[in-house]
Amino acid sequence: MENREKFSSRIGFLLISAGCAIGLGNVWRFPFITGQYGGAAFVLIYLFFLIILGLPILVMEYAVGRASQKSIARSFQVLEPKGTKWHWYSYVGMAGNYLLMMFYTTVAGWMISYFFKMLKGDFVGKNSAQVENTFGTMLSDPKAQIFWMLVVIALGFLVCSLGLQNGVEKITTVMMSCLFIVILVLIARSVTLDGASAGLKFYLIPDFAAVKKQGVMTVVSAAMGQAFFTLSLGIGAIAIFGSYIDKSQRLTGEAISVAILDTLVALMAGLVIFPACFAFGVNPGSGPNLVFITLPNVFNEMPGSRIWGAMFFLFMSFAALSTIIAVFQNILSFAQDLWGWSLKKAIVFNAVLIIVLSLPCALGFNVWSFIQPLGAGTTIQDLEDFIVSNNILPIGSLIYLLFCVTKYGWGWDNFMKEANEGKGIKFPKWPRIYITYILPLIVLFILVQGYIEKF
Template identity: 60%
Template sequence: MHEVKARETLASRLGFILLSAGCAIGLGNVWRFPFITGRYGGAAFVLIYILFLIILGLPVMVMELAIGRASKQNIGLALNTLTPAKKPWHVYGKLAIIGNYTLMMFYTTITGWLLSYFVHMIKGDFLGLDAAGVGSFFGSMLENPLSMTVWMIVAVILGFLPVARGLQSGVEKITKYMMIGLLALMLILAINSLSLKGGSEGLKFYLIPDFAKLGGNFFEAVYAAMGQAFFTLSLGIGSIAIFGSYIGKEHRLTGEAVRIIGLDTFVALCSGLIIFPAAFAFGVQPDAGPSLIFITLPNIFNQMAGGRFWGTLFFLFMSFAALSTLIAVFENIISFWIDTKGVSRKKATLINAIAISLLSIPCVLGFNLLSGFQPLGPGTGVLDLEDFIVSSTLLPLGSLIFTLYCTWKYGWGWDKFIKEADSGEGQKFPSALRLYFQYILPTVIFGIFIKGYWDIFVK
C-alpha cells in the first residue's frame, strides 16, 4: 500500500468547481453538442440530454470525486490506496493514466488548430473568402505537417505552463481566470447571435421542444443523448478524481457534482445559443464535426457585420475551452509522476511536455503523410483511432468500473462510498436508489460500451 503523503490542496471551493468544470468543458460541449442537437430535432433532444446528465452523469461524477477525495491520490494509485488487498481493481488505475495520455495525443492537435485559427482571425486571413475558400484554407492547414506540429507544441506548452507553476499559483489561478473569461466571452457571443436578423428561427428550433421532430429517430436520439451526457463530463479516466483528491470534507460531493455539471451544461446550452441563431440567420445547416467550427462558422463570420471581431472572440473562447481540458488532464498526469516516481513538479512537467509532444505527432501526420492509414475503415485516420480508444473504450469502461467499485462489496463497497460522498454539509447522495446504482446504472453503461463497438465493427 502506498503511503498517503502530505498533499497539495486547492485554495478555494470556487477554484475546485471551475477546475473540475474546466476539465469537463471542452470540444464535446462546443462543437459536438450543437451538431447532434441539430441532427435530432433541437429542443426535444436537449430535454432528453439533460435527463441523462442527471441519471447517468451525476452519480458517476460523485463516485469519481469520492474515490479521489477518500484516497487523496491520483487515479493511478487511488484504487490501490482504498482497497490494497483487492488486487484486480488496481489494474484499471494504470489503464486510466494511459487513457489520459491517449486523450492528449489528439486533443493537443485540435487545440493547436483552434489557436492557429484565433491568430488567423486576428490577422484577417479569412476576409473575402467564400465557403470553398475557407474549406480550402482548412484543407491546406491539414496538409502541412510542419505548421500543425508547431501549433500542437504551442498548445502543449500553454497547457503545461500553469501546471509547472504549481497547483494553487498555477493550475487553480490561471484556470479560474480562463474559465471566467470563457463564460464572459460566451455571453457576449450569445447576445450578438441573438441580435442577428433572422436568428429567431434558430432560437425557436433550439428552445421550443417538438417531439414530432424525433419521428422514427426516437431510440437513436435517446442513445445519442446518453452518449453525449456521458462523454461531455470526461468521466472514467480519473481526470475528475484528481480534483476530488485536492479538496477537504466540508461539503458533500453530490452538491459539488451538481454545480460542476450545471456549469458544463450552461456552456453546452450557450454554445447552441451562439451557433443556431447565426446558422439560421445566414441559411446554413449546422454541419457535423470539424467542418462546423473550421469551415461553416468562419464563413458565417465573413458575412456578419464586425465578423472579424466576433470570429476572433469565438476562437479565443474555443481555445480557452480546449486549454482548460489540457491543463486539467496534464495535472492528473503530473500528479501521477510526482506520487509514483518521487520527482519534482518541474521535472515531471519537462519530461511529459516532451513525451506528449512526441506522442502527438502520429495524429498530426494522420492528416497528411500517414493519411493512407485508415484503421477504422475508409475515411478514418489516426485521430479517429485515438478518439475511439478513449471515447468508446476507456471512458465507458472506466465509468462501469467506478460504478461497480463503489456499489459492490467486492470493491470499495456501498457503505464506504456513501460515508465519503455524504461527508460535510449540503445535498445527500440519494441512497434510496441503491438498487438503481448497483444494477441498472452499470447495465446502461455496459450497453453504451457495447453499442460503441457495434457501430464501428458490425454496423
C-alpha cells in the first residue's frame, strides 16, 4: 500500500472536515428556515435530528474512508465482500462531487465579487431597489460570471497544489480561524444595534405556537432535511478526510466535534442576521436574496457599512472556499487513486474539466437563461442543485449506511471495530436496531419528501 499523506494535526483535520460541511447552506438556508419555522423551537428540533440522523452517517463515512485509506473512487472496492457490487455507487459518488462543483464555483464567485464591491463602496448611498439591481446586473453579465468562477477555481487548485499538509491543511486552518474571528466581530456589531433585542428574542426563545401554526410535520421534515444536508454526507467528501487521519482517536468523538463546529457557524450566522434585520425592520428573506439583497441593505443603514459588509462577504467567501478546497482535494484523489496520476497531472486535467463543467451554471443566468429545466423561471443551477441535494446526497448516505450495517456489505462488526479504534468516545452498540432498520427509512423519507416539495 502506498504511503498516504496524513494530516499533521487533529485540529487541522477537524477544521477541514468542518470547513467542508460549513458551506453556504449554513449561512443562507439555516437562518431563513429557522425564521420561517419558529426560531429557537426549530433549532431544538434540528439539533435532535442532527444527533440521531447526521452523526451516525458521518461516523460511517469517516470509518469507510479510514479503513480503506482511499477516496470514494476505490474505498468500496477495498472493503466490499468478494463478488458484491457496492463499488458501482463510487461512480455516482464521484459524479456528485463534480456536479456540486458545477454550480458551487459560480456561487462562490458571487461572494468574492461582493466582497470587492463592498470594499469599493459600490452600495454606499444606494436605495433598496438599486441594491437589488446590482445583483441582477451581476447575474446577467456572462463575462463577470465567468471571471469570478475562474478566480474561485484557480484559488481552489492553487491551495490543493501545495499538498495536503502545506496547502489544504495550513490554509484551511487559517481560513477557518479567520472565519470564526470575523463572525464574532459581526455578532458583536449586530447584537449591539438599537432594536436588536427583538431579533434575539425571536431567534433564541422557543415559540412552539409558531411550530403549530406551520404544522408540526412541515417543521419536522424541514429540520430533518437541514440536519441531513448540513454535513454534506453521501458523496465521499467527508470520507476522504477519514482516509487522511491516523487511528489514535475514535471516530465518534471526531464526528461530534465536526457537527458542533458546523452547527456553531450556522447558529452564529443567525446571531448576525436576525438582530440586524429586526433592528432595521427588514424581513430576513430567503436564499440568495437574503445574502445579496437584504443584507447589503441592512449594512447600508449601519455606520461604517463598507467595513461590515466587506467583513460579512469575507466570511461568506471563506465558508464557500473551505468547501471548494475540500471537494477539490477529493476530486484530485480520484485520479490519484484510480490511475496513479501525479498531483500536477491531476490538477491540470481537473482544472480544465471543472472550468468546462462550470460554464452551464455561469451562463444559465444570462446567455442560456432560456433553458428552464425544472419549469418556468428555473435555471440550470436549480437542476444541478436538485440532482445533487435531492438525489445523490440522500441515496449516497443510504448506501454508506447499508454498507456499514448489513452482512452483505462491510458489516456492522467491521464498522464498529474501525469506529472504536483509538481513544475517545465510543460508538454505542445499543442503537443498532434503530440504525439498521429505522434510519434507512428516515433517509428514504427525506429522498421522497424532496421530490414531493419539488413537484
